[in-house]
Amino acid sequence: MNTKTNYQTWIRMNKLLIFLGISLLLLLITLYSVQVYFRVLAGMLALPFLYITFILSYSVYQFSTFGGGFQSKIHHLIVSKVEDGSGKILDIGTGSGSLIIKLAKAFPNSTLTGIDFWGENWEYSKAQCEQNAEIEGVSDRIHFVKASASHLPFQNGEFDVVVSCLTFHEVKDSKNKTEVIKEALRLVKPGGTFVFMDLFMDESTFGKKTELVADLTKHGEIELNDDKLTDILPLPKILRNKKVLGNAMVLSGKKANKAQSR
Ligand SMILES: C[S@@+](CC[C@H](N)C(=O)[O-])C[C@H]1O[C@@H](n2cnc3c(N)ncnc32)[C@H](O)[C@@H]1O
Structure with a gap:
């Protein structure tokens, strides 16, 4: 039997991973797309996703026992x-x-x-x-x-x-x-x-x-x-x-x- 308790934070990890994945994808398009139009559009879309990813990650840190508790x-x-x-x-x-x-x-x-x-x-x-x-x-x-x-x-x-x-x-x-x-x-x-x-x-x-x-x-x-x-x-x-x-x-x-x- 497991001897370590498991209390996750209130932030769902799958939600955090979805926002992180979309942010990384948009950043890759911004950096490497050959079409300037796509680069600008992806760059603009990446900003809100990066912001939400940051808020979610920071909240996980502050809620968890290894962070703010x-x-x-x-x-x-x-x-x-x-x-x-x-x-x-x-x-x-x-x-x-x-x-x-x-x-x-x-x-x-x-x-x-x-x-x-x-x-x-x-x-x-x-x-x-x-x-x-x-x-x-x-x-x-x-x-x-x-x-x-x-x-x-x-x-x-x-x-x-x-x-x-x-x-x-x-x-x-x-x-x-x-x-x-x-x-x-x-x-x-x-x-x-x-x-x-x-x-x-x-x-x-x-x-x-x-x-x-x-x-x-x-x-x-x-x-x-x-x-x-x-x-x-x-x-x-x-x-x-x-x-x-x-x-x-x-x-x-x-x-x-x-x-x-x-
Ligand atoms: C933000 S979590 C809070 C969990 C816990 N109270 C805590 O403080 O760690 C919200 C909880 O509400 C539960 N929940 C959602 N809908 C519910 C319902 N209709 N009846 C009972 N619990 C529900 C979820 O399964 C989840 O465990």
Whole structure:
């Protein structure tokens, strides 16, 4: 069995390789084509591809543990917002299991579930999560389930803690991403905690932030804090770009106890 954990970054390597390949091809045409027209055209087209390749490569470096370690730092930030993790914990869109395994280590009395759709579009898998949990010595308390965040196969209020990181905006089988957040909140028990990090300030996905917060809090069932990620975690300039984490926010809080919400 493998003894080394495998947690990829959020940047898909196949996407990076496609942009790198196209950039190199355009550069070759720019340098070696006999037709001046093709050289100019390829040179102009190469610029945006080179720019995107640079942003993707730099992000891989900053997210990975051999670089800035920012993916791990963001997961630790989410863990730090969970005051009491001694019960049942759910991670929605668990990816390679990195966040849920950190929670398992931080809260030895917890039992944990990681769900993900693990679609072809992503390079993570359920087997990878199980192997990472095994290597980290927490596999007896975590189980991984394939499910979509839009329809989660759990009862109302089944979990003491529900977390999610950079997943809601990816859920393709629900047009309305606010409904996906509400589906996650449905599973938090009264008095329980939630911590969600996502691109909540991207209006094209989640609408206006004030309306999103008003919609989530309108029945008084949750207490909600909204923190812009860059305000609570210093990030390198390129990660602050809106195409990377510039629109990221942490929505966290508690579900009211039934008596409080009446
Ligand atoms: C950017 S990755 C984040 C992974 C993980 N949360 C982390 O922080 O490392 C987005 C994740 O969303 C998952 N995902 C996409 N659509 C989903 C869906 N409908 N239901 C559950 N997970 C989904 C992907 O498989 C992927 O693991």
